[in-house]
Structure formats: C-alpha cells, structure tokens
Amino acid sequence: MGREEFLFLLAGLKWTVALSVVAFLCGSIAGLIVALARTSGIFIVERLTAGYIAVFQGTPLLMQLFVVYYGLALIGIQMDAWAAVSVGLTLHASAFLGEIWRGSIEAVPRGQTEAAKALSLGYVSRMKDVVLPQAIRISLPATIGFLVQLIKGTSLASIVGFTELTRAGNIISNQIFQPLTVFGVVGALYFLMCCPLTIYGAHLERKFLTASR
C-alpha cells in the first residue's frame, strides 16, 4: 500500500471524525432534551420519550440509517448521503444519550432537588445549577463508552454510499487487492481513536468509585 492509498484512507478518516463529532454534538443537544422530557414528571411526555428511546434501542443502527436515507427520499425530502447519515446518527445518539442521562439524573439523590425547591429555585435553575452538573459527572464513563460505540457505528454509513474510513478501505482494497493490509490499517486507525477514549472512561470510572467511598 502506497502513500497515495494511505492519504485516501486519511481522507476517509476525516469524514469518520466529522460524522462522529456532528452526531455526538447534535445527539447531545437532542439527547439532553430527551433526558429532560423523560424525567419531566409529565406522564404523556415521559411515555412518548420512552417509546422513542425503545424504538432506537430495539432496532439495528443500520436499519435506522436505511429508514432515514431511503425513507426521507420517499416522502420527497432530498438529502445527500452526508446529511442523511448525520441525521440518522444524531437521532440514534439522542436516544441512547437520552437514556444514559435519564439514569444519571435519577441517580442524583432526591434530597438535592428537595433542597433546591426549598430554596425556591425554579425548574431551570434546579436543573442547570444543581442536578445536571452532578448528573453529567455520574454519566461521564457511560457517555464516553457510547461515544466509542458511535465512532465505530459511523462505519455503517459506508453501506448507504458515504465515503468514510471503512468505505475508503473498501475502495482501496478493491484497487490493490491487499485486503489484510488495508483493513489492518483501517482497524488500527479506529483503534487509535477509540482506545484513548476507553482508557479515559475507565480512568474516570475508577476516580468516581474511589470518590464515592
């Protein structure tokens, strides 16, 4: 595998990173809304978000990408592959992050909310100043774990024709007929992205474990 092929893989890597970042950022914003809705105390809102989460947790990511990519085209919304997979991954991330953060919000002791209420803090301040800072801390290991899943999940975008790292590997492999070498390099690139995150997540988990003793 030559320099040119390697540069082509790096171009694919660039899109994998871009897709991961967009899906994670947009998914975080949407996921926060999902988590807040899921803990809103309003029955119908909680049931609806529970359903939303269940759909995304109960179906394969690939299917979700198909539905967004072909489904939106069917109802007349034209989107290029990049936009479609971004939307698909964002929805996917919003459901998973929403569920992770729901758990973290509920893990913050009730006394915190009660003390905030007794001090006459309104919902926005209770969440922003009291509950979420603690919930985010609690959720960090799981959130990072999901980010790693998400990075690897972007490889499914290759199936709808988006040239990220995996599809770039496919293309090169078909050109130079060295699948082992090419996918070895592709795998190493994924590993270089994910492994530091995994280590960092494990580190945080240990830190919180000792802090809560």
Place this chain on the structure above:
Amino acid sequence: MNQTMNSATTTEPMISLSGVEKWYGAFKALDNINMSVAKGEKIVLCGPSGSGKSTLIRCINHLEAYQKGDIHVGGIMLGHGSKTIDAVRREVGMVFQQFNLFPHLTVLQNCMLAPMRSLGIDKAQAEDRARTLLERVKISEQAEKYPAQLSGGQQQRVAIARALCMRPKAMLFDEPTSALDPEMVKEVLDTMIALAEEGMTMICVTHEMGFARQVADRVIFMASGAIVEEAPPAEFFSNPKHERTRKFLGEILGRH
C-alpha cells in the same frame, strides 16, 4: 423571654394550618391538622417514627402536596399553583436531616446560589450576605471548601446559613441532629438556640428534649398523623395528658 412589641398588625399567625389532610394513596399520613404559629414562636414537633412529622413540615413549603385544608405562611395562602408555592418558599427556610448541601459547589457558592437565582440579588451582594451568615454560624474559615471536606456538624451549620441567606421569616428543621455523631450535636443545637434568641419563628422536628425545654414555646406531640397533645414544655414533660404521650416520653427520656 419577653419579646418587645413589634406592632399591632402582627396578630396574624406566621404559619397556620387548618384542616390539613394528606394521603399517600390509600394511607392517610396527616389527619385534620390544625395549628397556628405566631411570629417569633418556637415549636418543637415530636412523636414516634412514622407519625407524620416530616410530612407535616414538608407540606408547609409544599415539598409534599396535600389534599385537603388550607395553609397560610406569612400572610400568603399556599395554593397549589407555582406562584404562591415559590412565594412561600422564599419566606421559609428548611434544614434537612441529611444536610442536602450541593456537593459540586463550595460552601460559599452553596450559600450564594438561591439568593442570586430566586431573589435576583447581584453576586457581590450575595457573597456579602453569605460571608456574614457563615460568620454567624461560626464557619467562615471554611467558605472556599467543598461540603465533603467538612464534618457533619459543620455541614449542617452551612445548611442553616444557606437557608438564612434567603432572609426567611420562618425556619423549618427536620431532625437536624439525627444524622450527626453525638459530639457534633451540640454545635448545631447551639446555632439553633442562637437563632431562636434572635427571634426567628421556628418549627423543629427533634427528639432533643433538652433543646425543647430550653427553647420551645410549645411542644406538639403527633401520633398516627394527628396532633395528640400540645403544651408548653414545662407542662408537656411534667404532666402529659395522654397515654400515648406518656409512653413516648418514657421511651425517649429513658434512652438518654
């Protein structure tokens, strides 16, 4: 204690409950509660575990909803809408058994948050107020520390200061010393006694009978969600009228 006359208009009680009833599902936790607390009055609320003491004081700032009756606080009728609930919560401070300090904020930030967010005072003013009150509960050297770095007794005194930063008209205490190691009980009780001497209206759920004798104007005894007996401490301890009160006092005083 002879309170100086404030004005003729303060005959209206600071806190009053009339006919308050609360159910948890089919379980009646509060049964026709009627009580009235005058400005500056100190009430000690006692009774066996599960008798509804916490439920009662948590209804006063609407941490618990109730199904029947009326509650007035500082002239505000506690409705079930968020407007009057917020108004009442600005007027009454609450101190919890488990302190419930915000662990991610420093002592100073704990005290500054609510005045800034719900009274809308500016940061410098809030800090000023917080430092003054931390001084008053004798903990000003710890202002930059986090709650986890303090002892239980110190945390509870911070919790009292945090509530006082809202300049409340009345304070509710729910077993403020029950979670403390014995050697820390006194520092918290002393803080509460000082507060009482300054004329704060207080309702304290506590089994510290020494505190009740020294500070309370009235002791109210609850059992099974109802008020069984109320009397000034001297009378309450020397001449309890009801069998349940006698039995309770026997258990409580026997323990000490």
